[in-house]
Amino acid sequence: MKLSLILALHNVEGYVADCVRSIIKATDGTDAHGLEVVIVDDASQDRSLEVALDEFAGWGGSVAHIRLDENVGVGGARGRGVALARGRFLWFIDPDDELVPDAIATVIRRLGSASQSTIIEFPVIHRIDELGRTLAFADRSLATVASTRFGSSISGAEYALRLLCRRVPGVLWTKVFPASVLQAHLVSSERHSEDILTLFRILQEDCSVVQFEEVIYRYRDRATSLTRSPNYFLRNAGQYAECVELARSAPWWSPTFDWASDYFLFSRVEMPRMRALARGENEGDFRNEFRRASTAASWRSVWWWLVGAKLPFDRVGILARTFVLAKAVPSSWRLYLLYWRRNAARKG
Known part of the structure; x- marks a missing residue:
């Protein structure tokens, strides 16, 4: 057969x-x-x-x-x-x-x-x-x-x-x-x-x-x-972390690929989490999560997202390219909050 x-x-x-x-x-x-x-x-x-x-x-x-x-x-x-x-x-x-x-x-x-x-x-x-x-x-x-x-x-x-x-x-x-x-x-x-x-x-x-x-x-x-479902990625955060663990334990893995695993977690866990918090009323929760996410991503990773990674030019890829701003200017969380709230309003 x-x-x-x-x-x-x-x-x-x-x-x-x-x-x-x-x-x-x-x-x-x-x-x-x-x-x-x-x-x-x-x-x-x-x-x-x-x-x-x-x-x-x-x-x-x-x-x-x-x-x-x-x-x-x-x-x-x-x-x-x-x-x-x-x-x-x-x-x-x-x-x-x-x-x-x-x-x-x-x-x-x-x-x-x-x-x-x-x-x-x-x-x-x-x-x-x-x-x-x-x-x-x-x-x-x-x-x-x-x-x-x-x-x-x-x-x-x-x-x-x-x-x-x-x-x-x-x-x-x-x-x-x-x-x-x-x-x-x-x-x-x-x-x-x-x-x-x-x-x-x-x-x-x-x-x-x-x-x-x-x-x-x-x-x-x-x-x-x-x-x-709006919470699909959030419900699967544990599985995405397991995916990264599998990749990092593979025989071919190298620390030079850390930017890729950081991007995977940013796009599938961090960004959906911030987007969900942006829908709420408590700006402090969003600010704290934003600062935690920007601290978790290394400078090497965010620079690589910006100049060398050839990320897709979709909404996630474009936001990742701008995340160097999040590390350089802590107060930029307000710009991201405004973006996600306007995006949510357009979707009704």
């Missing part, structure tokens, strides 16, 4: 039929007998599993499924799927998302030369809304194309540094993994941010990543997504 697609379902009855139809359509012109779909129903309270199996009826590939009696979360459900899968390569597909019509053929073609230590990735995606309408035909925000060498092998160390700097996707569904890699490192506990924690565990090993420019995935932008 060459490739296993793993779907972890939980109360997605309204979306999973579209997902399955897109998988079936994506196998047109491909030998489906070399494909396997593994469905894990994570104790859904609706007919998610029944809908998925009805849609797969008559399909030429292999379909395995299991229904869990208790909800174990997406990480736990994926872990059950990995244990059931027989493919040499594994691909997680979120059941509220979709594939483009030639996705399977593209993946199989790209796997032709992949070794058992090579992860392949497709970071350019389509975005769709809750009704399946296209929002962006080629969203490159996950790819940071300026720093991406499509078709070239990237070492695990280099990819980890890009991950710390938010220059590559911290999600699993853009990637196709060798089964042995996931079996050894998948985080299958009941936690949020399983994706990025899994990636840092994998990147401690001797592996490589090859990115390709083809668009194969349609990501559904849902208002109820966990990642859209």
Whole structure:
């Protein structure tokens, strides 16, 4: 078995039929007998599993499924799927998302030369809304194309540094993994941010990543997504600290990379914390947190963010570039407070 697609379902009855139809359509012109779909129903309270199996009826590939009696979360459900899968390569597909019509053929073609230590990735995606309408035909925000060498092998160390700097996707569904890699490192506990924690565990090993420019995935932008929660990053601060510990304990780590781990914690922990405090009435709490964050970041790191790090030119990257001001002028906390309050007001 060459490739296993793993779907972890939980109360997605309204979306999973579209997902399955897109998988079936994506196998047109491909030998489906070399494909396997593994469905894990994570104790859904609706007919998610029944809908998925009805849609797969008559399909030429292999379909395995299991229904869990208790909800174990997406990480736990994926872990059950990995244990059931027989493919040499594994691909997680979120059941509220979709594939483009030639996705399977593209993946199989790209796997032709992949070794058992090579992860392949497709970071350019389509975005769709809750009704399946296209929002962006080629969203490159996950790819940071300026720093991406499509078709070239990237070492695990280099990819980890890009991950710390938010220059590559911290999600699993853009990637196709060798089964042995996931079996050894998948985080299958009941936690949020399983994706990025899994990636840092994998990147401690001797592996490589090859990115390709083809668009194969349609990501559904849902208002109820966990990642859209205003406190999502704050709830996962412990996992992000664990990611940094994993990176710093890797054989390839060097103190010269400290600026990258500092940026990772600034962007995923410190900045969301300050943004949350800016919404409150107590300016003193914001001032104290701002000064603590500016003290925690070293001068070397903030200068590197400004002049040498090639950070993304998104809102987080731009704010990091200005953080040298925070260290040089303690009273600048008022400017940052004003910025975040105005930003919150614009968002309603």
